[in-house]
Amino acid sequence: MSTTAPRAKKRELAKIQTGIVGLDDVLRGGLPAGRMTLLCGGPGSGKSLIALQCALHGATAGTPAILALFEERATAVRQNVLSLGWDMRSLERNKSLFLLDARVNPEAVISGDFSIQGLLAILDQQVKALRPRLIVFDAVDTLLHLYNDPARERHELNALHEWLLDRGVTAIMTVKADAQEPSPSRYSFLDFMADCVIQVDQRVTVQVTTRRLRVVKYRGSGYGRNEYPFIIGENGIVVIPITSSTLQHRPPGAAVSSGQVQLDGLLGGGYKRGTGILIVGTAGAGKTTLACLFAEAACARSERVLYLNFEESLESMVSNMRSAGLLLQRPVDSKRLVIQSWLPEATGVEEHLLRALDALDEFHPDHLIVDAISACERMGTKHAAFEYLMRVLDACKRRGITCIYINQATSADVVSEISGIGISSIIDTVIALRQLPVDEEIARQLIVMKSRGTKHSEQFHDFQITERGITLATA
Amino acid sequence: MKPRTRSFAFRLFVAGHEPNSMAARENLTRLCETHLKGRHRIEIVDVFKRGAVALKHHVVVTPTLMVIEPQPGVTILGNLSDTPRVLTALRLNGHER
Numbered sequence: 188m189s190t191t192a193p194r195a196k197k198r199e200l201a202k203i204q205t206g207i208v209g210l211d212d213v214l215r216g217g218l219p220a221g222r223m224t225l226l227c228g229g230p231g232s233g234k235s236l237i238a239l240q241c242a243l244h245g246a247t248a249g250t251p252a253i254l255a256l257f258e259e260r261a262t263a264v265r266q267n268v269l270s271l272g273w274d275m276r277s278l279e280r281n282k283s284l285f286l287l288d289a290r291v292n293p294e295a296v297i298s299g300d301f302s303i304q305g306l307l308a309i310l311d312q313q314v315k316a317l318r319p320r321l322i323v324f325d326a327v328d329t330l331l332h333l334y335n336d337p338a339r340e341r342h343e344l345n346a347l348h349e350w351l352l353d354r355g356v357t358a359i360m361t362v363k364a365d366a367q368e369p370s371p372s373r374y375s376f377l378d379f380m381a382d383c384v385i386q387v388d389q390r391v392t393v394q395v396t397t398r399r400l401r402v403v404k405y406r407g408s409g410y411g412r413n414e415y416p417f418i419i420g421e422n423g424i425v426v427i428p429i430t431s432s433t434l435q436h437r438p439p440g441a442a443v444s445s446g447q448v449q450l451d452g453l454l455g456g457g458y459k460r461g462t463g464i465l466i467v468g469t470a471g472a473g474k475t476t477l478a479c480l481f482a483e484a485a486c487a488r489s490e491r492v493l494y495l496n497f498e499e500s501l502e503s504m505v506s507n508m509r510s511a512g513l514l515l516q517r518p519v520d521s522k523r524l525v526i527q528s529w530l531p532e533a534t535g536v537e538e539h540l541l542r543a544l545d546a547l548d549e550f551h552p553d554h555l556i557v558d559a560i561s562a563c564e565r566m567g568t569k570h571a572a573f574e575y576l577m578r579v580l581d582a583c584k585r586r587g588i589t590c591i592y593i594n595q596a597t598s599a600d601v602v603s604e605i606s607g608i609g610i611s612s613i614i615d616t617v618i619a620l621r622q623l624p625v626d627e628e629i630a631r632q633l634i635v636m637k638s639r640g641t642k643h644s645e646q647f648h649d650f651q652i653t654e655r656g657i658t659l660a661t662a
Numbered sequence: 663m664k665p666r667t668r669s670f671a672f673r674l675f676v677a678g679h680e681p682n683s684m685a686a687r688e689n690l691t692r693l694c695e696t697h698l699k700g701r702h703r704i705e706i707v708d709v710f711k712r713g714a715v716a717l718k719h720h721v722v723v724t725p726t727l728m729v730i731e732p733q734p735g736v737t738i739l740g741n742l743s744d745t746p747r748v749l750t751a752l753r754l755n756g757h758e759r
Contacts, residue, residue, distance in 0.1 A: 288724045292737045296751040299685070299743035304677030306722040308709035330722065333739070 200407045203320060205359055206244025207237065209426030213402060213411035221355045221380045222406075223348060227364045228387035232397055233419055237387065238323045238359045239264070240423045243273050246283040250320040253313055255287040255306070270425045274455045285313045303330070303343050307350050322351070324360045341376055348380050364388075379613055382406040387417075397535050400426055415577065416537040416574070427540055427578070439615065440587060446484030447477070449659035453635050453648065454616070458563050460553075461587040461614060463580050467584060467594045467609065468620030473631060474505070474593045476511045477620070478556045480656055485554055486518035493552035494526040495543060499564035501526045512655040525550055531565035539566055543579050544639035547586065554589040555579070561595040580613060621647075633659065669730035670694075670702040670752070678710050680686035682741040689742035699753055703747040 201254070202217035211217050218224045218241070228234040242252035243404065258265060264286070265275045278284035289306060310322070324347075331340040351358050356528045362377065364386070378384050384403040398417050402410045417426040440460030444451050451457040458464055458481070466474045475498075482492040496504060504526060518524035527546060529539065547555070557563075564573035576592065583590035617636040622629045632647040650659040674690055676683035687706065694702045709724055718726040719728065726729050727738040729752065749755045 246758050287717075288720055290720065291722060291739070292720075293741050295726075296736040296747060298745075298747045298751070299689075300682050300739035301723045301725060302677065302680065302682055303723055304680065304683075305675060305709045305724040305726065308677065308713045308724075309717045309722070312717070313714035333723070412687045545681045 202408070203245070203250075205237075205241045206248070207240055207424050209415065209417070210237070210424070213400070213415055213426060214383070214405065215409050215411075218357060218359070219406070219408065220357050221352075222382035223351060223358045223360060223380060224383040224385065225360050225362065225377050225381035226385050226387065227362045229364055229389065232387045232389045233417070233424065234361045234387050235259070235325050236419060237385075237400075237424055237604070238325060239268060239363050240322050241359060242284070242321055243268065243275070243278070245320050246278045247273070247300045249283065251283045251317040252321040252323065253285045253287070253310065253319045254315065254323045254325065255289045255310070255327075256325050257289050257291075257329040260290070261286045261288045271421070281369035282317055285311070285317055285319070289330065290528070291333060297333065300339070300541050301333075303347060306330075307347070309538050310350075314356065320357060322356050322358045324358065326363065327360050328362045344377065344380065375386065378404070383408075397537060397571065418535070418537040418541060420541070425541060427537055427544075444481075444484055444590065445477075446480035446482075447657050447659060449478075449661045450618075450633070450657075452661060453659075458589060458616065460589055461584060462589060463584065464589065464591045464616045464618070465594060465614045466591060466618050466620070469596050469598075469622060472620035472622055473650070474595070474620055475558055475655065476508065476513070476652055476657060477618070478558060478591055478593055479504075479508045479511075479513050479515060482554070482556060483513050483515060484519065486521070486523040489523065490553040491550065492518070492524050492554045492556065493546055493550055494524065494556045494558065495504075495546075496526055496528045496557055497531050497565075498530045504528075510654065511652050511657075520614055522620060525552070534566075536563075536566040536571035539563075540575050540578055543575075543583055547582055547588065552588060554591065555583055556591045556593070558593040559595045560592045561597075577613065647649075668701070668732050669706075670729065671696050672702065673705045673707060673719075675707045675716060675719075675721045675724055675726040675728070676679040677710055678708060680724075681745055683725050685741040685743060686727065689745070689748075690727065693742070693745060693748060697749070 201220035203220045204211050204217040205214065224414070226234045226238055239254070239582070242254050262492045268275060275284060275286065279286060287309060288596070331343065334340045334343070360377070360381070381453060383405045385400060386403055387398065387400045389398045398419070399414045400417050401414045402412070415426050417424055439462045441455070442456030442458065443460050444457045445454060466477055468474045482494060485492050499507070505519065508515050520524065525546070528543070531539070557576070560572070560576055563575050566572055566575060580590050580592070614637070619634050619636055621632050623632060631650050631652070633650050634647045648659055648661060652658055672690065674686060676686060690704065694704070707715050707716050709721065725739070725741055727742065729736045729738070738748060738751050742748050746755065
C-alpha cells in the first residue's frame with residue numbers, strides 16, 4: 188500500500204507584464220508581483236528606459252505606477268519619453284502616474300546620520316492615493332552614495348525592502364554598474380534582496396553598438412538564460428529573444444522543386460519545405476543564379492519569396508539575372524518576390540534582425556533567401572553575424588519557411604569551407620559550387636554535400652550557366 | 663556690524679520620534695541656545711504627519727534642516743551631531759560664537 192502524502196499544489200508565481208516586446212518571453216510572463224526586481228547596468232545601457240517603459244505600459248493600461256527619480260530631472264524624463272510617444276503629463280493628470288523628483292540637493296551639507304524616512308513618508312501618501320501596481324526607483328544608488336558607508340546603505344535598503352514587502356507593491360530598482368564590473372559589487376547584497384536580477388550592457392564592437400540584457404536570477408521562476416540583444420526603437424525597447432527550444436521547429440515539409448530538374452533529381456525530389464539550405468561557392472560560381480532559379484520557380488507556382496540582398500540592389504540583381512534567362516521583374520511586379528537590399532554596416536545586428544523578422548511577419552513568405560551570409564559579418568563581428576543567421580533560420584523553421592543561405596567561400600576549397608560562420612550544424616542541405624580551370628576554360632561543378640533525411644548523390648556534377656538557366660550533367 | 667544682527671529661520675524635517683530625528687531636534691535647540699539666542703525661529707515638520715510639505719520640498723531623507731534665513735539658504739542633512747560642520751554651513755564659525 189502506498190501512502191502518498193497530499194502534495195502541496197504547485198502555485199504559479201504571480202507576475203506582472205513588463206509590456207516590453209520580448210522581455211516578457213524571457214521572463215516567462217513578466218516581473219515577480221509584489222517583489223523587488225533589480226536592474227543594473229552601466230551609464231547609457233538603457234536600464235532606466237526599461238524600468239520607465241514597464242511603468243508607462245502599466246499606467247497606460249490603467250494600473251497606476253510611481254516613478255521615483257534620484258538622478259534625472261523629471262522635466263528631462265518627460266521630454267525624453269515624449270519622443271517615444273508617451274505623454275507622461277496626461278498620465279499624471281489622470282492619476283495613473285506619479286513622478287517624484289527624489290534628487291537630493293547636491294550642495295546639501297551632511298552632518299551626522301540620517302534615514303530615508305522622508306522618502307517613505309512621501310511614498311506612503313502616494314501609495315494610498317494612487318494604489319500603484321509598480322514603483323520604480325531609478326538610480327537609487329545616487330541616494331545611497333550619500334552614506335559613504337556600506338553598512339548604512341545596506342540598512343536603509345533593507346528598510347526600503349521591508350516597506351515594499353509590507354505594502355505588497357512590485358518594485359524595480361535601477362542601479363549603476365561599472366563598465367569593467369558588470370555586477371555592482373558595492374550592492375551585491377541587493378542581489379540577495381531582489382527576487383529577480385537583470386543586467387544590461389552596451390558594447391561597441393567594430394563601431395557597431397549592441398545592447399544586451401541577461402536575467403541573472405529569478406527566484407521561483409524559469410527564465411531565458413541567454414544574453415538577449417535589445418534595441419531602443421521608435422516605440423521604446425524591443426528585446427529579441429533567442430528561441431530556447433528547437434522543439435518548436437516544424438518537421439521538414441514536402442519536397443519543393445529547386446527550379447532545376449536535374450538538381451531535383453540529385454536532391455531526391457527537391458529542397459524540403461521549411462528546412463535550411465546553404466549554397467556555398469566562390470565568387471561568380473553561380474550561387475545567386477541557383478537561388479534565383481528557385482525563387483522564379485516558386486513564384487511561378489504562386490508562392491511568395493523574400494530575398495534579403497546584402498550584396499547588390501534590386502535593379503542590378505534583376506538585370507544580372509536576365510543574362511541567365513531569369514525574368515525576375517514579373518514576380519517583383521506581382522509582389523510574389525520581394526527583394527530588400529540592405530547595407531550590412533548600416534545598422535547593428537539587432538536592427539537587421541528586427542527588420543528581417545518584421546519582413547517575415549508582414550510578407551508571410553513561403554521561402555526566404557539571404558544573399559550573402561558572408562556579408563553579415565559586416566554587421567559587426569563574426570559572432571553578431573552568427574547570431575543573426577541563427578535567429579533568422581530559427582524564425583523560418585518555426586514558421587515553416589524554407590530558408591536559403593548563400594555563402595561566399597574565400598578559397599577554391601569550398602568543401603572544407605562549408606562551415607559557413609559556424610551555422611552548418613543547423614543547416615539541412617548544403618550545395619557547394621566550385622570553378623576549376625580545365626584546358627584554358629573554367630569548368631563549373633556542383634555537389635550536394637549534405638541533405639538530411641533524403642537520398643542524395645555525393646559526387647561533383649558539371650554544370651553550365653546559359654541564357655536559359657542552369658544545365659546540369661547528372662550522368 | 664551687520665552679521666551680528668542676522669536672524670535665522672529654520673525648517674527641520676523629522677520622521678516622528680526615531681532616534682536621528684530626536685537627536686536633530688536636541689542638537690538644533692542646543693546650537694541655537696548657544697549661538698543664536700533670541701534671533702532664531704524653528705519650524706518642525708513631521709514627514710509622517712505632513713507628507714505633502716515633505717513632497718513640496720523634495721525631502722527624501724530625514725532629518726533635513728532647511729535654513730530659510732539668512733539667504734542664500736542651505737540644506738543640512740543628518741542628525742546635526744557634527745556641530746563644527748553645521749556652524750560652517752551656517753557661516754557662523756569664527757566671528758559670532
